Amino acid sequence: MKRYTQIEDASRPASDVSPWKSAGTLDLACVGYGLIVVAAVLVSYVLGVFEWLPYDPEHISFGLLNAPPGSAGHLLGTDFLGRDILSRLIVATQAYFLPGLVAIAISLVAGTVLGALAGYRGGGVEVLVTYFNNLVDSFPRLVLILLVIAVFRVDIYYIMIIVGVTGVPVVASLVAGKIAFLRQKHFIEAAHVLGLPAHVIVLKHILWHHCAPLLVIRATIGMGEVILIETSLSYLGFGVQEPTPSWGNMVQAGANYFFQGKFWPSTAPALAILFTILGFHLLGDGLNGILEDRSGK
């Protein structure tokens, strides 16, 4: 399936007007909401690292089990061991933050290199890269991760290497598509005629000037995917283990009480997952609408 098609828009000549000025309200709203989520994640991560928390996230109090939000100073209530949910939600951002950045860095760097090679060189290199992309795409991510967990018993950082590698094909085909499109342009031709070396053209004129928005967008959406994978794994009992909180194992731990009508301990982390992933997706799509997809609409 083609992932990316750049449509030449003849009706709209290239202008110096900032894309932000002509952006649609809906796209701006998406980006705004996404930025709020990013800020919230960053702040939570810093708060968690410096342990500026309302309560100790691992402090157990049997007097106050599964308390509803707002009771006795616990803003978001407590879980089945009486631990403060807000503090645990904040600390749980650590479960995916750094590992997620590792995964995204791997997919962006490797994907850009492969995509640039395939898009600029074409020919045999392109066939090889396409083969690699199709090969990696053949595995369901979760199954591949479970295979690696079964064989190597690894921790979250090694899992995130797998996540990073499985994220390479999307980036590679996006970059390759973009370069194949840009190569027909006059300014690249002019750069060739001027005798600029290939690495300058690729690195500066193509990647730096024209692929940066694409990569930022991909990184945002990638973060959403990483959170989904990390929470799914810790829900399944792999990755981060109790008592260290992760949004996934918090949902899992609250599950038994869910069916007794105590929804909150498992719903709070689920909502955190929902709003965060939604934020990263909307940020990516909003940026895409503003910076990349400037045809039509």
Add this chain to the structure above:
Amino acid sequence: MKLSALKPVALVLSRELALTALLLLGVSLVVFVILFLAPGDPFSVLLEGQMPSHEARAGVREALGIPTTWYGQYFAWLGNLLRGNFGTSIRTGLPVFGEIVRVGASTLYLTLGSMLVTLLIAVPIALHASVRGATPFNRPFTLLAYVVSALPVFWLGYVAIYLVSRQLGVFPLVSQASAPTERAWLYSLLPICVLGLGNGTVSEVVRYLREELSRVMAEDYIRTARAKGASVWRHAFREGLLIPMTEIVASKIPFILGGAVIVEQVFNWPGMGRMAWQAAQDRDFPAIMGIAMVAATLVRTGSLLQRVVYVAVNPRASQQRRGGGWAE
């Protein structure tokens, strides 16, 4: 005439078939390398405490009929795979292949059903949005598709179980396996709907279908059809809906299989996903390896089918290299 129309199609399909075989070979190599790099070696266990020399190790391998080189081991292993011998599960002691076939059917049922659910949700939203443009009526639905895609599917499963079984009392809270057979399909509806909603692809499916359909609706031949009063729908269906639908479904199979791992866990569904989870828990190498191979084969089969549909619907595809899984 008929033959000349058929020939290029056959050519394209045989090329696709060869590519699928080549990719599956690569898949098997990846799985083998992962297993090859696994720490711990049965021989070190066998020869434990004997401080064997290199020659002694090679001798034991030879005596057991095991190739000493890595490629020798790979081809021996591949030959077994091709004969359907996936090894014996460490946990159950049963042949892995038979077990996968047994549980694979219920996973296939779950995933195919949930794909249908995803399409049933996404197609109307995409149709309305691309034909009418963004209206106050369909915009909330598009947003809803985003929200649904971000929902963690495990929590969605709990909510569904609670609402349906506790509040409405419709579905008894038992797994499909223990249900009476004549009503088993009824119990399976809930996990299918949950996976269809929560596999995280709804918003992407909506967006892709909407973009493709809008693109086709703006084509000249649709304008011509409209001008001469012919059915726009009949002209737009193939290019605008059928092909994009098969493309997006084929490319989302890995996600849906991944989602099945979680949904099967939530609903205690006796499928491949649960088997994969159990195998990862118990370090049951043969089982998880077999599942990875079968899952990759399913993914490749899906995209092969997509190409078949594409070529069948659009014979021009044999002449031009448009929209190919390989060319692009």
